[in-house]
Amino acid sequence: MPRREDRELLVGLDIGTSKCVAVIGQVMPEGEVEVVGEATAPNRGVNRGDVVNIDATVQAIRRAVDSWDEDINVHIYGTGGMSHQLQAQRAGLINATWDQQFMDILVNEPEKARKISHVEFLRETGSEGIEMVMWLVMRGALDEKVTEVHRHYHVPASNTAVGHLILENHA
Numbered sequence: 001m002p003r004r005e006d007r008e009l010l011v012g013l014d015i016g017t018s019k020c021v022a023v024i025g026q027v028m029p030e031g032e033v034e035v036v037g038e039a040t041a042p043n044r045g046v047n048r049g050d051v052v053n054i055d056a057t058v059q060a061i062r063r064a065v066d067s068w069d070e071d072i073n074v075h076i077y078g079t080g081g082m083s084h085q086l087q088a089q090r091a092g093l094i095n096a097t098w099d100q101q102f103m104d105i106l107v108n109e110p111e112k113a114r115k116i117s118h119v120e121f122l123r124e125t126g127s128e129g130i131e132m133v134m135w136l137v138m139r140g141a142l143d144e145k146v147t148e149v150h151r152h153y154h155v156p157a158s159n160t161a162v163g164h165l166i167l168e169n170h171a
Helices: 054-066 096-108 110-114 118-125 127-140
Strands: 009-015 019-027 033-042 146-154 162-169
Touching: 009 054, 019 054, 033 054, 054 110, 054 127, 096 110, 096 118, 096 127, 096 146, 096 162, 110 127, 118 127, 127 162
Parallel strands: none
Antiparallel strands: 009 019, 019 033, 146 162
């Protein structure tokens, strides 16, 4: 087995109704992944598959990842588009100003970001923009203070705003 610092590890998260499970896998030389550990934490933020308390959900993710007994470098990705609406009267909606402001507060004022209501997301970002809630889950699993390593924002021909944000916990 490679030395601890030479191992390539992957962490998969299952964010469930009663618990959050982090499954840790080691990438083997042949490319397959071997499960080397599991960590769990109670989750009180999900009810029947719906995130009903974002703070409780992100705390469960953080506790599950932190509870593993080895110091590992964890990358957490929030997925989903940014502002966009694909149908009805507001089809084609892109709110680039709101998207950029959202990324700013996500980096610098995560508490403020977590207070954005689903109604505000829908109003400002369109019906598909509610996907941005997943960015909150990602951000909540990080420390309060982070360093922004990279940011990119683009509106491709698909009419869906796309953002990329790489954040690191302060050392």
